[in-house]
Amino acid sequence: MTKKIILLAALCCLVFSPADAAKKKAGVVESHPALAPYFSDPAPGPVAPRSDGFIQRWTLLEPILKPNRSNTVFVDSYVRENFYTEMFPNQFTCLPKEGDKVKVDGNTLYWHALDSKLANVKLYRYATGLEKERYGLIFWAVTEIDCPEDLNNVRLFAGSNSASIWWVDGKEVLLFSNDRRMVADDGASARLNLAKGKHTIRVAVINGPGMSDFCVRFKDEAGKPVTNFTILNR
């Protein structure tokens, strides 16, 4: 029995360095208190969406530098061309966890799991809280939801500042172009059928100068926010 415990402990040491373990325990908000007014470290286990349906739990990649002095360049073709260019491996399929990392243009960027305290996920504050560049950025965010039953004919409603593309289970469902302000329910996907089980929502947001944020929720045919699902903590 003692041998087994020692072996397990040794294995753990091989996988996680003490520094990594400390990082994991701390959580990104705890280690970056400037994030605290806007984000919290996710509690263990799944969480329900907000009562207004907005999805608050996301795993966010540290911002990718994409300098633009003005947001007026974000026409549809520009947005598509940039987001569909591979920036990191598996960018349309990965399900990252806190602390996962990717290489973008030779730079190591980490994924951070966060719960937004506001309906709108303040990407600008995510960047400044991590002491990164604040303007001229691309943000990637992923979340996974678990539906206890089939959710038929629902739509994804979103808004973003500035341009963005939204994917559900790998399929593009919505695009916002131009110098866009974040407005709740600014656009909606076509009707979606979310079968019982897990589904992935992915978004990429680009912004030049100014505030960056997004908000998203599902609504049913009657226009009511959908809340009978959980958001997983990966």
Added chain:
Amino acid sequence: MKKILLATFAAFASLAAFAQTGAPWIHDPSTIMECDGKYYTFGTGGGGLISEDGWVWNGGGVRPGGGAAPDAVKIGDRYLIAYSATGGGLGGGHAGRILTMWNKTLDPNSPDFAYTEAVEVAHSEFDEDCDAIDAGLLLDPTTGRLWCTYGTYFGFIRMVELDPKTGFRVEGNVEKNVAIDCEATTLIYHDGWYYLLGTHGTCCDGTNSTYNIVAGRSRNVTGPFLDNMGRDMLLGGGKMVKAAEERGMGAGHFGLIDQEEGIQKMSFHWEANMDMSGRSTLAIRPLIWRNGWPEGGELLEDGVYEIISERRGYALELAVDFQRMAGGMRFFRRDPNTPEPPITPVANQKLEDVIGTWPSGNIDVRICDYMARPNQKWRIEAVPEAGGYLGGPYVKIVIDGTNRALTAVEGAEVVTEPEFTGADNQLWRIEQCIDGTYRIMPKAIPGCTEPYCLVSIADSTPTLAKFNFKDDNCKWQLKAR
């Protein structure tokens, strides 16, 4: 050469119909104030515009302090001006200061013209979720309390309470977040609701500026301000008040002109006035209320109109013989063995069909059911050389195809004279009321100093009389024909 002159004149005429004339260059105009018979508005960077009639605007306003996007309100016999000093805009820092100052007059030539020392009433730090610029002022007509909203796209729009006696911040007042994702906000009060108006879209990009003015409303002055979808302006909500027009891009920075009961106007700027080199100019449009929401109207376009009395729905017409038209009735006892003639359109009656039957001198006007006849079709056209009033040019109203002009005459009555001479009693001021109907007023009435307007005194009888917004006799609809 004649052609060139004609084309130049035509271009000027259309320009005059679309925009304020003179040199109305301004960005972020403050709410228009009237002071000793003149109108004033101030803009970003200092200075401002002055107008004697509300239509022709030129520089000359004086506002010290520079900075951005001022606003003004008259309190008692003084004017309170709010403006802001900013740190850098979208890509810069966000330290800003809102300042207020008083003046007894806005006329820089008056011996009383002197601004008080500006005092700070709100500010934002470098990286706060607010950019303390773009002040908007509301003196609440129900409570007498003074409110100031401010902020830009960067973070929150906030409001604070000021002391209407001093212009200082009320002691202990804490700022409140009321919106995001807009700028150039201001509050107005209408019919039991407080409306927060803000400018959405992209500023300062010339003909590509997508600036547009939106609103949310609340029963409480401090919000929450929801749009017609019930969406909070703190989540980006807002219902459109004024978007671009065909020749104006980027409507921004709303100011209310509460002219009189039933007549309101809105001032704003075009980011790009397409008739004026795409420069940023002052604009004034009627403010219309539909289902409890404000909407910016448009200037009346030159064209042919049916002028319809709101009283019964009859149309204004020349009092001439009704001229019958051919065609129509088939009757029922038609021989069934006779083949049906082909179906063909029946032409409208034309001016040349009837004008020979009209008297040559003055002809009375009356109001009658509309039959699409030439004596019922009025051409309304701006008269650029005649100047204008707050937000519009004087127009002539003539029977289409003729120079026969609607004319105010002695005794405060109305007739048509055979020729348009440009006299003041042939010039008309057509203003859209808040319900979308129109008030039609002559510039002058011989022997009468009352500001009378065109009124249906009976179903069939027009006259000139006092305007009462609550009275359908005083209001008209204009239908393009």
